[in-house]
Amino acid sequence: MTLLRAEGLNVTARIGPLTVPALRDLNLSLAPGKVLGLVGESGAGKSMVGRAIAQMLPPGFTVSGRGLHFAGQDLLTMPAGDRRALLGRQIAFIPQEPLSALNPVRTIGSQFGEHLRRVGVADWRAAAIAALASVHLPDPAGLLERYPHQLSGGMCQRVLIAMAFASKPALVIADEPTTALDVTIQARIIGVMRELQQLHDTAVLFITHDLRLAAEVCDEIAVLYAGGVVEHGPAEVVLNEPLHPYTKCLLLSAPEIHGPRRGLYTLPEQMPGLRALAEIPGCRFAPRCPLARESCRNAPALLLLKEAHRVACPYPGEVASINAGPPAAAPEVTAGEILVDVRGLGKTFRTGTPFKRRAVAAVRDVNFTLHAGEFLGVVGESGSGKSTLARLLMGLERPTAGEIRLAGSDVSRWDGAARRTRLQTAQMVFQDPQSALNPRRRVASIVTQALEAAGVPAAMREAKAAEILADLGMPPELGSRFPNQLSGGQRQRVNIGRALCLVPKLLVADEIVSGLDVSVQAQLLALLARLREEHRFALLLISHDLAVVRYLCERVMVMQRGVVVEQGRTDEVFANPQHPYTKELLEAVPKG
Amino acid sequence: MIPRWARDGRVLVGLVLLAGVLAVALLAPLLAGMAPDEQDLLATLLPASWQEGGDAAHWLGTDSLGRDVFARLLYGARVALTVAAIAAPGAMIAGTLAALLAGYLGGWFDWLVGRAVDVWMSFPPVILSLILMVGLGTGTRNVIFAIMLVDWTRFCRVLRAEVLVVARRDYVTAAGLVGFGHLRILVREVFPAIVPLLITLLTLEMGIAVVVEAILSFVGLGVKPDEVAWGQMIADGRSTIYQAPFNLLAPVVAIFVTVAGFNLLGDGLRRSLDVRLLEGRG
Helix, strand or coil, X not given: CCCEEEEEEEEEEEECCEEEXXXXXXXXXXXXXXXXXXXCCCCCCHHHHHHHHHCCCCCCEEEECCEEEECCEECCCCCHHHHHHHECCCEEEECCCHHHHCCCCCCHHHHHHHHHHHCCCCCHHHHHHHHHHHCCCCCHHHHCCCCXXXXXXXXXXXXXXXXXXXXXXXXXXXXXXXXXXCHHHHHXXXXXXXXXXXXXXXXXXXXXXXXXXXXXXXXXEEEEECCEEEEEEEHHXXXXXXXXXXXXXXXXXXXXXXXXXXXXXXXXXXXXXXXXXXXXXXCXXXXXXXXXXXXXXXXXXXXXXXXXXXXXXXXXHHHHHCCCCCCCCCCXXXXXXXXXXXXXXXXXXXXXXXXXXXXXXXXXXXXXXXXXXXXXXXXXXXXXXXXHHHHHHCCCCCCCEEEEEECCEECCCCCHHHHHHHHHHEEEECCCHHHXXXXXXXXXXXXXXXXXXXXXXXXXXXHHHHHHHHHCCCCHHHHHCCHHHCCHHHHHHHHHHHHHCCCCCEEEEECCXXXXXXXXXXXXXXXHHHHHHHHCCEEEEEECCHHHHHHXXXXXXXXXXXXXXXXXXXXXXXXXXXXXXXXXXXXXXXXX | CCCHHHHCHHHHHHHHHHHHHHHHHHCHHHXXXXXXXXXXXXXXXXXXXXXXXXXXXXXXXXXXXXXXHHHHHHHHHHHHHHHHHHHHHHHHHHHHHHXXXXXHHCHHHHHHHHHHHHHHHCCCHHHHHHHHHHHHCCCHHHHHHHHHHHHHHHHHHHHHHHHHHHHCCHHHHHHHHCCCCHHHHHHHHHHHHHHHHHHHHHHXXXXXXXXXXXXXXXXXXXXXCCCCCHHHHHHHHHCCCCCCCHHHHHHHHHHHHHHHHHHHHHHHHHHHHCHHHHHHHC
């Protein structure tokens, strides 16, 4: 008995004169009441599956195949009107960006009511209130009168989950439903979704980039790579005994929050784009695979059957031999030299109209020291004041209380001397390379911008640029490119390279690996560890990802609503958290 | 490799039209065959040469003082293009400076510039330039000055919004963190980002300058009476439209062709240089 069955499903993209398969010969089946996880990095084609079911493909994409059966009907051949009747009633969607999925100028009640009337609920008000109560939203009746911007992202997502389940659909497609949310909220959202799914015995297609999250949520997992399923099996088996080298590498490239610290596996390069796919004849993973051999590059890979566990690799026996190696050894920190000394630091923003002033304390009474060469992680949810702390350290905000000493001199004053100390001591890596790299400068000019400011002649800058690019593990010819000709991982390297140009003693990095695929994240973390050995800088790493902090930093500081609630050695804090908020954060991380 | 803007059909048509007007302006003494202010009071209001009663020496006929319409048309292009080529960049420089400083510095200076632009733009631009001309007196130089004084706001308002967006980018902050001073940040980081928009606005403003000059000359507050301008010709030809229609039609067509050239060029450049469109395409 299957609810959804895809047989040889293909999605083809037309790029100029080329036709490239974005999804290739996909076979999936989902039984009623089960949760199937589609896991893959960006570009794997995982969202294409959901879009193919809804027939909402981007222009230039076409879907074909032997069949896409839903409850006995073929979605590929049925008239568009019939399919539309199914959507929202029998097949519901939970989107990735909850805030942009709700109409900002209409109340929750008006949007919920419209949906319920469409699916034929007579007493929509009572039904909406019941649905909102089922996702544990407080005061559901009052919520109907509110607008989306009055709710938090997590609340909006719960509203959307309530809407998706309100029509008692047979299938819910959740496309990265928690990616835009904080980790503690993610745990709550997943809990609510699981509860409703079990209550109504709904089948869920759960699309995510996070293998561990998928393993926690799903019964079965299908791992996608470059438009094809490479491994498909029961969630626990795939997580614990992966048989495809890609699955194994993916697991090894993400740092873990529990268990002994280990090294990260770094896959070379990145997933080929659609255009490049056309030129890879055999197994699409072969160019990056540690087990690849001549035969992989020629013959297309076959799907081996092993009970319920299918793998698209002829050498599953060798996968266990892929290992990540030991963790990067943290260099001994000389306890003597104090680089950053922050005492009683506070920042209060004043907002509102002249008639109704409001003061918001973004950072309150923060005290910490950072030794030369030490890596300190700052964790906390959005709005906890992490980024404000970074901006205060860099002199982008003026503190309203307390003192910052950088390399012995007080930089909380606001004068030329403080600015010079900062320039010589500290540099910052920004979160979003799209915004942090001037699109009109070439890479070589970006990484040597600090030398340009110091008036170094162009020929010397050119030489230094080649040196920095080599340091970043990038070929020198990339120096003449523009940022938008680079991949996301390369852009973030350039972003780091600019900050390292003058070899600062302190690097402040704000969420530099968030939003990147795990394989790219592993490359960057390895790069930071290597650069640290070469240049011996201290790092203040701001991150919402506890595992990344655990991997990279000796010490950690936990922030909540502008206050540091706990700080200490990373292994001690994570093994034995004292503050309830730290405990909550740690418990929210999916264990798989 | 031909840059993308040069492959746009609008840009090409606009450039061809403008190149034609420019060639005519430069070669006017050769093409006209006679001076534009040469009067022949015995042959006033002649129709075009191919019409009944026309004279082969005056291809488009003569005006009420017996001056050759064709010669005046060619010389008129000189004034139109001079005004476009000086007034538009002048307005651009003033507007861009104000926009850069207001958008980058923010605070009270931004407030001041913003309110000045609001007040300025609440006057109808033609009325404002008429008032200015009354105060300044006629003459090409004063026409240029009046257009600059009125139209800097067009640049300022649009560019300020763009500067606001660019100045909030992290790369501008990053430039400050590696030691760039404010002036260098403005010149090296912010200004290059607004250049495509600037070029587009400049081209469109040139078209506007041609129209404004024609209007001012039409009401007699533009160029001096002894200079030749299309607006003047229209004013002259208005009363004799039935006797000598080309006195009116020829300058109207000339203005149309010139302004269409600038607008097509500007529109084409906007489509192929617009930063937002380019960044959207990745």
